Amino acid sequence: MCKVVAPRPSGHSPAHLLTSLADLLQAWLPEQRWFAGKGRRVTDLSLLSVTELHPACLHLLISTGDGSSPSRPGDCYQLLLGVGEVLPPRLAHARIGRASQGPLAGLTVYDALQEPRSADLLLERLRTPGTAGPLRFERDAKVTVPAGLTPRLLDVEQSNTSHVYGNAYILKIFRRVRPGINPDLEVPWALARQGCTRVPAPVAWFRTSEPLPATLGVLQPFLPDAVDGWTLALESLTAGRDFREEAYELGRATAEVHLALAAAFALGAPTADGNRRLAAAMIERLDTTSRSVPELLPHVDGLRGAFDELAALDSGRPVQRIHGDLHLGQVLWAGERWSVIDFEGEPARPIAERRQPQSPVRDVAGMLRSFDYAARSRHPWRPEWARRCRDAYCAGYAVQARWDPRAQGALLRAHETDRAVYEALYEARHRPDWLPVPMAAIARLAEHAPSSSGGPHTPVPSFHSFHSAQGG
Structure with a gap:
């Protein structure tokens, strides 16, 4: 354990504390997986709030x-920093x-979210709601979270940090x-009120009131025996096993969630305007991206056609x-259920923007792209696997929703x-070796294609008719 001799932050202004941290964080932040400013130097750094959770953890x-524009708003990040003499x-x-100046001079600073003691502290705060400075810890009064659950850091590549407690709960820290x-609190909470069991309901959460109200983390039930859809799909590809039935059931699950969302939140009428x-925003994103990813340039005109x-x-x-942001990594298969x-x-x-009503077709498109991603991640590429999964997914969706997304060509x-x-x-920014995967789809999509792959009068099939048509 670190011997802690750090001064209490309450005795120092944020600006004073920043003299100890600025150089360290400017070097460390760009190396983190969750840092959004890849490829940019951190030149402007300000401390918005400091709360001492315990003497060793801030x-x-x-x-x-990045200093590029005085008018450009900076990104806000949440950190838990441990401080001690010896790591x-x-x-x-x-x-x-190691800080070389300021109130922490001579002390070692580390990411406390990598430390079990700090993870224990966060769970205890969530078990017993209350406040710590601007931080507010809250939970569902109907749920009692037991004490003493052993934490482990979820060792996967992601844009947040998650701890699993006793294989019973998972805490996502934004x-x-x-x-x-945050929609990851708002939406599952609303779906739980609708009785939708496809989505784990929030158990507890914490937020801040300063400098602006914001969600900081959410605790939900953990499914210890679940396999994420991406892993399951790759196993299917590797083994040469059919994945159509799982894809069909995933389509049904997606439609079930969409129906619950439609009941929980207000609907909007589609309009030509x-x-x-929407098309103008997509074109703007295409133009902006093509300036950063020159490989897109030969396809821009074709993509604009869509x-x-x-x-x-x-x-x-x-x-x-x-x-x-629906894809195979965002779904879990456990007990023959998604x-x-x-x-x-x-x-x-x-x-x-994320909270705005949008077409459910956007989620469908994300999952269809994910099947293509999975198929192209294995050699040789199996386009028929992706095609069958895409068709099965849409068929399952159509049965549950009573409309076929393929008719919305x-x-x-x-x-x-x-x-x-x-x-x-x-x-291009994070995994250049993977760029050929979306580029293959871009080349296909840039070609002029019929506006509907299923036709405007595609019938809604039952599972058995779908399964028979696929030779199952």
Whole structure:
């Protein structure tokens, strides 16, 4: 254990404390998986709030910028920092650095979210609601969380940090913080009130009231025996096993969640003007992305065609709250049943935008892209596997929702195209070796294709008719 001799932050202004931390954080932050400013130096750093959770652990909200524009708002990040004289070898990977000046001079600073003691503290705070400075810890009064659950850090690549407690609960801590209630709290809570069992209901959460109200973390039940859809799909591909039945059931699960969302939140009527605005936003994202990903440039004109088709639509499906970032990594298979998780949406987009009603076709398009991603991640590429999964998924969705997303051809193609453009930007920034995966879809989508793969009068099949048609 670290010997803690750090001064209490209450005796120092945030600016004073920042003299100890600024150099360390400017070097450390760009190396973190969850840091959004990849490729940019952190030149502007300000401390928005400091709360002492215990003498060895400081909760910080910091704002970062790159100095490129005085008017550009900085990103806000949540940190738990441990401070001590000596860092034990088991926490060497969490080391941020040794402060050379300010109130922490001579002390080692580390990421306390890598430390079981700090994870224990967070769970205890959530078990017994209350406040700590601007922090508010709250829970569902109908649920009692037991004490003494052993924490473990979820060792997966993600944009947040999660701890699993006793294989019973999972606490997601949002690293990048946006003002407002996070959809990953708001939506599962609303679905629980609707009786939807496809989504684990929030048990407890914590938030801040300063500098602006924001959600900081959510505790939910953990499904210890579950396998995420991405892993399951890759296992199917590796074993040469059919995945159509799972895809069909996943389509039904998606539609079930969409129906519950439509009941929990207000619907919006589709309009021609709304389609034009949506298409314009997609074109703007395409133009912006093509300036950062030159591989897109030969396909820009073809991709615009999908958005032009969308702009010409007079109507479409009603808009509603949706998942917003649906793919195989956001669904869990346990007990022959799918659950849907991670309703945060695309973290790069403002929360207000993520909370806006959208077409459920966007979620469908995200999952269709995910089947293609899985198929292309294994060699040789098996396009027939992806095609069958896509058809099975849409068939399952149609049975539950009573409408077939394939009949919304122009809308589906536009959302698939927009998703592929997003993927190209993501891969170019974070995983350049994966860029050929979305680029293959972009080349296909850029070609002129019929506006509907299923036709405007596609019948809604039963599972048995679907299964027979696929030779099952």
